[in-house]
Amino acid sequence: TTHLVWFRADLRIHDNLALAAACRDKNAAVLGLFIATPQQWQDHAMAPRQAAFLWQNLQALQTALAERGIPLHVREVATFAESVEEIKQFCAKHQVDALFYNYQYELNEHRRDREVERCLEGNVVCQGFDDSVLLPPGSVTTGNGEMYKVFTPFSRAFIRRLQEGLPECAHAPKAREGGALTPVSPLKPFDYPQCAVDETLFPAGEQAALARLRHFCQQKVARYPDERDFPDRDGTSRLSAWLALGVLSPRQCLHRLVTEQPGALEGGPGAVWLNELIWRDFYRHLLTAWPTLSRHKPFIGWTDKVRWQQNDDHFQAWCEGKTGYPIVDAAMRQMNETGWMHNRLRMITASFLVKDLLIDWRRGERYFMTQLVDGDYAANNGGWQWAASTGTDAAPYFRIFNPTTQGEKFDAQGEFIRRWLPELRHIPDKAVHQPWTWAEKRGARLDYPRPIVDHKAARAATLAAYEAARKTH
Ligand code: FAD
Incomplete structure (x- = not known):
């Protein structure tokens, strides 16, 4: 056979x-x-x-x-x-x-x-x-047998299931009877644009992914809750690129985690990282329960009535990291140059596009896909709908990130910003989040754009647009 x-x-x-x-x-x-x-x-x-x-x-x-x-x-x-x-x-x-x-x-x-x-x-x-998930979609449901619409109860039920028994990892196959094949013909390049990834950040192959996983679970995962929100620190696993292509499986992550951190399922060290793996499953389970999520539809219907701005200049400025908001711009340049962006920054940049520029979240969702080495439809769509307050487990629409204070909080010394925006290297720590305010006081010129919108006014306009959409519903 x-x-x-x-x-x-x-x-x-x-x-x-x-x-x-x-x-x-x-x-x-x-x-x-x-x-x-x-x-x-x-x-x-x-x-x-x-x-x-x-x-x-x-x-x-x-x-x-x-x-x-x-x-x-x-x-x-x-x-x-x-x-x-x-x-x-x-x-x-x-x-x-x-x-x-x-x-x-x-x-x-x-x-x-x-x-x-x-x-x-x-x-x-x-x-x-069902291989790319910890538990099969449809197997973690409410008492009525329905998919959860909110993450926290989903996660609780999910962990209870894991406590009953972990999904097993399958062994790699043994060599077939005929033995190894030689020679292996080299692969032809795909007829698709390719752009090299930095191999020190993303070395190819299972062994590289497994080594990174092991190191993270041994050395870093216990500190993850304290480190994970600061983009300038190497505080997260950075395993998303391998997970997205299935070079690594979520079960391998889970098993390595509980081997190194046996209390992870009971809320001990490692529990917060486990929760992120469950978010990954959550979005996959949602796609299965609501196929319209694959068709560019918001989960909350009335949000499709929001009157988005068709401002191509603003969109372009956001894509290129030229909005005049340093944390947003540094983040976009990190993604444009490396193919990866820190999670905190994905939330900040997505919020900025939707809630400060009032641009349709689907444009941002697509742009992210064109850049990300870890592009994953379920996680990306879930993340965007979360940020745009259109999804199942969304931030309420009146919760709007302030890009300046987010920068001050998560990149207090401006280390991250200066790494990606060399034009701001000479600006002192405190001033780096609002460089123009600093420059104007000194009559200095900056080779950096002025803010393309005023956050306060943009916030008010966005609230009004969401409220108007909700009322028409
Ligand atoms: P860690 O913090 O080490 O987490 C471990 C793993 O858990 C990740 O590799 C990832 O597979 C999973 N994970 C972590 N956070 C989330 C999350 N919020 N949702 C789903 N899975 C998660 N992740 C992608 O893999 N691909 C995407 O295209 C993607 N787009 C996003 C877009 C937006 C707007 C937002 C807000 C988030 C997006 N995420 C996406 C989720 C998250 O930002 C990345 O998974 C994470 O930054 C990857 O870094 P890491 O591997 O160091 O994560």
């Missing part, structure tokens, strides 16, 4: 549920397949940096599989629709008996998989797995 593993966002050999299942039968021939879909990636606004990281990780996966005697075939078509046809042909050509894959929860991906199953029905047995 021949088993096919269709890799998508699960580019690893350890704890890969579909791969482990495909390899269980020792006598089966196991093949791997990855299908690049550049046009679809374009539609989904995949960042060229993520495309480059994907390619590097795919190469590492191909090598790791070859060592175990499993060839990884790579194909390229334009869209998901074409990938259905590609799978069909591949199965026929290689006489595949069973197809193994890990679920993706976004709507287009889900529909593609249903279509594949439909096309193969009767010829190839298809098996899907």
Whole structure:
């Protein structure tokens, strides 16, 4: 028999549920397949940096599989629709008996998989797995069997489930009978723009991710609650890029966490980080319960009536980090230059776009995807809807971040700001959050934009716009 593993966002050999299942039968021939879909990636606004990281990780996966005697075939078509046809042909050509894959929860991906199953029905047995989550969507519900709309009770129920037993990690497959494959043909580059990631920040491959995970859980996780909000410190795991492509699994994170910090499930050291992993699951579970979230719809219907500003100059200034609000600008430049942005700053910059510039959150959501090496539809959409107060577990719309005081609070000495905005290097600590106020007092000139909006006035306008939308509902 021949088993096919269709890799998508699960580019690893350890704890890969579909791969482990495909390899269980020792006598089966196991093949791997990855299908690049550049046009679809374009539609989904995949960042060229993520495309480059994907390619590097795919190469590492191909090598790791070859060592175990499993060839990884790579194909390229334009869209998901074409990938259905590609799978069909591949199965026929290689006489595949069973197809193994890990679920993706976004709507287009889900529909593609249903279509594949439909096309193969009767010829190839298809098996899907809930692999990119700690617990399967639909398995953590209220007493009425419904998905939670608020995070805290979801998280409590989630932890109770984990306390009953942890989801197990699957072993990496052993080498197949024929032994390692040599040589491995080098991968062709995808027909998609690629932009190299800094390999010191994001080295490719499972081993690099696992080493980082171990180090974080041993050395850093206990201090995470105190450190995680300060963008200038290396206080968070920075594992999101590997998690987004499935080079690392959330179960691996959980197991390493409880091995190093045995009290994490009972609220001891590590509990706060565990909560972030649960947020990740929460947004995936939400996508499954409310497919409209994949269709650019807000969760709270009336927020679609907000009259957003179509101000392209403001949008451009935000994208380029030229708003005149230093913490916002430094954050945007961090993302534009590295493909990653600190979580506190994602909240500040998203809030600024929506609540200070009154620009539709979906424009920001898409721009983030074009830049992030860790772009992940569920987390990004969830984060944006949270910031825009349009989502399930949203900040109420009248809670609006003040970008200046946020900067003062989380980058008090301006270290982060000065790192990313060299034009403000000479400004003293206290003044760096409002450089123009400082410059004007001295009659100094600055090579830095003046604030493009006045926060107080912008705040009032936003409140009025949200209130008007709510009333029309
Ligand atoms: P850590 O703090 O070490 O957390 C560990 C892991 O938990 C992360 O790697 C991530 O997988 C998960 N996680 C942490 N916080 C969240 C969260 N709020 N929601 C969901 N998962 C979380 N995360 C992405 O992975 N991809 C995105 O495209 C993305 N877009 C975002 C957009 C906005 C507007 C906001 C507010 C948040 C977004 N996040 C996104 C969530 C979060 O900012 C990042 O996961 C985090 O900054 C990654 O850094 P880390 O790996 O050091 O996180």
